[in-house]
Amino acid sequence: MTARIGFDNEKYLRLQSEHIRERIAQFGDKLYLELGGKLFDDYHASRVLPGFEPDSKIKMLTQLADKAEVVIVINAADIAKNKVRSDLGITYEADVLRLIDAFRARGLYVGTVVISQYAGQSAADVFRRRLISMDIKVAIHYPIDGYPGNIPHIVSDEGYGKNDYIETERPLVIVTAPGPGSGKLATCLSQLYHDYKRGIKAGYAKFETFPIWNLPLKHPVNLAYEAATADLKDVNILDSFHFEAYGKLAVNYNRDLEAFPLLRAMFEKITGTCPYKSPTDMGVNMVGFCISDEDAVCDASKHEIVRRYYAAKCDKVLCKVDDETVYKCEMIMSQAGITPEYRRVTSKAVDLALITGKPAVCIELKDGTLVTGKTTPLLGSSAAALLNALKVIAGIDDEIKLISQSVIEPVCRLKTEMLGNNNPRLHTDETLIALSVCAATDDYAARALDALKELRGTELHSTVVLPAVDAATFKKIGVNYTCEPVYESKKLYKAK
Numbered sequence: 001m002t003a004r005i006g007f008d009n010e011k012y013l014r015l016q017s018e019h020i021r022e023r024i025a026q027f028g029d030k031l032y033l034e035l036g037g038k039l040f041d042d043y044h045a046s047r048v049l050p051g052f053e054p055d056s057k058i059k060m061l062t063q064l065a066d067k068a069e070v071v072i073v074i075n076a077a078d079i080a081k082n083k084v085r086s087d088l089g090i091t092y093e094a095d096v097l098r099l100i101d102a103f104r105a106r107g108l109y110v111g112t113v114v115i116s117q118y119a120g121q122s123a124a125d126v127f128r129r130r131l132i133s134m135d136i137k138v139a140i141h142y143p144i145d146g147y148p149g150n151i152p153h154i155v156s157d158e159g160y161g162k163n164d165y166i167e168t169e170r171p172l173v174i175v176t177a178p179g180p181g182s183g184k185l186a187t188c189l190s191q192l193y194h195d196y197k198r199g200i201k202a203g204y205a206k207f208e209t210f211p212i213w214n215l216p217l218k219h220p221v222n223l224a225y226e227a228a229t230a231d232l233k234d235v236n237i238l239d240s241f242h243f244e245a246y247g248k249l250a251v252n253y254n255r256d257l258e259a260f261p262l263l264r265a266m267f268e269k270i271t272g273t274c275p276y277k278s279p280t281d282m283g284v285n286m287v288g289f290c291i292s293d294e295d296a297v298c299d300a301s302k303h304e305i306v307r308r309y310y311a312a313k314c315d316k317v318l319c320k321v322d323d324e325t326v327y328k329c330e331m332i333m334s335q336a337g338i339t340p341e342y343r344r345v346t347s348k349a350v351d352l353a354l355i356t357g358k359p360a361v362c363i364e365l366k367d368g369t370l371v372t373g374k375t376t377p378l379l380g381s382s383a384a385a386l387l388n389a390l391k392v393i394a395g396i397d398d399e400i401k402l403i404s405q406s407v408i409e410p411v412c413r414l415k416t417e418m419l420g421n422n423n424p425r426l427h428t429d430e431t432l433i434a435l436s437v438c439a440a441t442d443d444y445a446a447r448a449l450d451a452l453k454e455l456r457g458t459e460l461h462s463t464v465v466l467p468a469v470d471a472a473t474f475k476k477i478g479v480n481y482t483c484e485p486v487y488e489s490k491k492l493y494k495a496k
Contacts, residue, residue, distance in 0.1 A: 006296030007051035015286040017063045020207075023284055024067070024171050026275070027203025030195065032188040033284070035176040036208030040102055041087075045209055047480065048224045048301045049287070050457075057207075061174065062106050068172040069111040070103050072096055073182045076117050076124035085179060093127055095178035100136065111173075112166045116141040116183030139164035141183065141190060148262050155269040160193040180232070185263075192270050203275060204267075206282045211236045213250045213280050214288040220301035222251055223332050227308035230328040231321045242278035250280040303459065303480070305329075305336050306343050310482035314465055317485045343482065344370060345461035350484070353463040359488050361385035363479070364459040365392065375425070378408050382462060382470040383431040389458070390435075393451040394444075402445050403434045428473040455479055464488040 024031045038044070039057050046054045053059070061068060078092045085095055100110050113131055115124050118140045131138050141163040146153050153159050166187075173191070175184045188204050195202040210225035217238055226236050235254045242250040256279040267274035276282050291297050309329040315321040333339065340346050345362040348370050352360035358375040361382050365371065371392050373385025387402055396402070408426065411434060415421040426434065432452070438445035456478030465483045466474070474481045 004293060004296035004299075005051040006291060006293035006300065007049040008290045008292045009051055009053050009056055012052070012056060012286060012290040013060045013063065015289060016060045016284070019284050019286050020060075020064060020172070020205075021067075023203070023205050028201035030168065030171050030173060030200060030202040032173045032175055032191055032202065032204050034184045034188050034204070034206045034208075035174055036184075036206065037210065039099075039176060042209070044224075044228055044304070045287075047307075048221050048297065048304050049291070050296055050300050051292070052287075057209075058102075058106055058108075061108065064172055065107045065109075067170055068174055069109045069168060069170045070174045070176065071112050071114060071166060071168075071187065072099055072110065073114040073116055073175060073177045073184050073187050074127075075182045076115050076119065076121045078179075078182070079115070079127050080121040080123045082123075083179070092178040092182075099176070099178070108174075109170070110136070111168060112137045112139050114139045114141055114164075114166070114183070114187050116187065117143050119143055139166050141187060147186075148259075151262070151265050151269055155193060155266060160190040161197075163190045163194075165194040166191060185259075189263075189266055189270070192267075196270055204282070205284050207284050209285060209287055211251045211253055212288040213239070213252060213283060213285060215251065217249075217251050218335055220298045220305070220336055223336050224301040224304040224308070227305045227329050227332045230308065230312060230332070231315070231325045239278050239280045242280045245277035245281075250278070252279045256282075302336050302338050302342055305333055306338065306340055306346075307480060307482050309333055309340065310461075310485070313485040314483055317465070317487075343459060343461060345459050346482070348372060349461045349463050359462065359464040361460060361462045363389045363455075365389060366454070366458060378412055378425060379431065380423075380425045380427060380467075380470070382466060382474075383426050383428050385460070386428050386431060386455075387435070387448070389455060390448040390451045393454045394447040396444055396448060400444050402442075402448050403431070403438050404442075407434050407437055427467060428470045432473070452477060 020033065040055055042054050042057060045052045074092055074096050083092045084090065085092065088095065090098065096113060103110050113136055115128060115138060118124055119142070128138050144154050144159045148154065175188055177184050192202050192204060211222040215222055217236055222236050226234065236251055237254055237257060239250040239252040239257065241257070241260060242248060260279045264274040264276070312321055312326045312329045316323065316326050345364045349360050349362035349372065352362065352372050352374060356374050359381045360375070361373045363371045363385050369392060371385060371389045373381045373383070373388055375381045376384060391398060391400065391402065411426060411430060435445055435449055439449045458479050460474060460479050460481040462481065462483045465485065465487050466481065471481065
């Protein structure tokens with residue numbers, strides 16, 4: 001697939017910041033903006049909307065830095081069970097600190113960390129003390145009996161009134177979290193309750209990129225989002241409240257529609273009226289207005305749907321998801337009118353594996369060139385494909401050896417004789433280190449290493465589940481990879 005830009009990122013930054021400013025003005029004193037999805041590393045959005053920069057949201061928010069402060073919410077139960085972000089491999093506690101550093105580095109003021117659903121968890125107490133020792137303000141929010149149905153109790157001094165009030169200083173309060181289920185919405189509503197008791201006019205809005213409300217329900221971009229959340233059982237649906245109020249179709253997802261009647265009733269209880277007629281009204285998402293090439297976006301989204309299908313198949317082998325998640329991804333592929341072979345790398349890798357009888361990898365470069373790698377005595381198929389791809393990009397003849405035997409062989413011996421590995425073959429990270437060593441004295445190796453940045457955004461398929469180290473390397477250099485849901489080794493223990 002030749003890379004094509006399908007999204008106008010500059011237009012998005014302009015429209016989104018303007019729209020948020022308008023929403024702040026709508027409410028007068030203060031706007032609580034619930035921020036859904038990933039803020040700094042939105043690689044899903046950049047894959048399905050080619051041209052969307054992964055840090056677009058934070059760039060947009062920095063344009064409002066003088067008006068904004070950040071509140072980060074973490075659920076005490078997630079602290080107690082040491083919950084981990086699967087994409088980063090760090091705990092929610094660690095991610096709170098990472099987020100604070102990231103916001104501060106971009107000139108955004110972090111006002112408070114909220115520990116929600118606090119019920120005396122000792123781990124939450126430890127984390128609270130740690131934050132305070134770092135001069136970070138902490139607010140405690142508690143479980144509320146009868147939540148979410150008993151609105152008179154929830155919206156009272158015994159409900160939201162029990163929560164610590166967050167003293168905010170700026171008109172835009174961005175409420176974010178390490179992951180879902182942290183309590184962002186409840187934090188916003190609790191603040192609205194406290195503000196209105198104090199005579200502060202405040203409002204609420206939601207900033208979530210997907211699904212894109214003004215694209216068709218079965219548009220590939222929206223289908224790709226549904227595939228990405230297949231394990232959460234989220235379903236994109238038409239916003240019936242929006243159609244009833246305006247006679248216009250809009251796309252939302254099931255949880256927002258299910259929660260809206262309750263949310264509306266809470267607004268009416270807190271402020272006397274609800275400013276919104278539908279869940280779609282609550283959003284401030286301008287992404288749909290910034291698509292510049294429909295075909296490019298549809299193609300990119302279809303590739304993402306296939307990637308999500310393979311990810312679900314591999315997660316099923318690891319018992320991370322159930323059969324229903326895989327079936328849903330298969331159904332979404334069918335709705336998009338595609339099969340796994342939509343990714344050209346898939347069949348090419350499988351064909352090579354059938355010929356060699358060993359694991360194989362195929363990489364599709366940005367210009368559509370397919371490059372393969374097979375398993376050899378000294379290189380794994382991923383490492384071989386990586387070197388072959390770098391040769392093609394750098395215009396180096398296939399017969400040229402980028403890494404000399406005098407470098408590879410000692411590394412292989414070190415792995416087996418000194419470090420106790422059964423497999424002498426180099427992984428991708430080891431291959432890149434060896435290539436870097438050779439680049440000091442070899443022009444070909446230096447040219448290949450310089451070509452590494454051109455692999456960002458390319459496609460890869462492996463006929464076996466990638467070892468964790470290879471998967472991590474490809475993720476770091478920006479290669480979009482998929483795997484067949486089988487292991488190269490029959491051993492029960494899979495070394496990292």
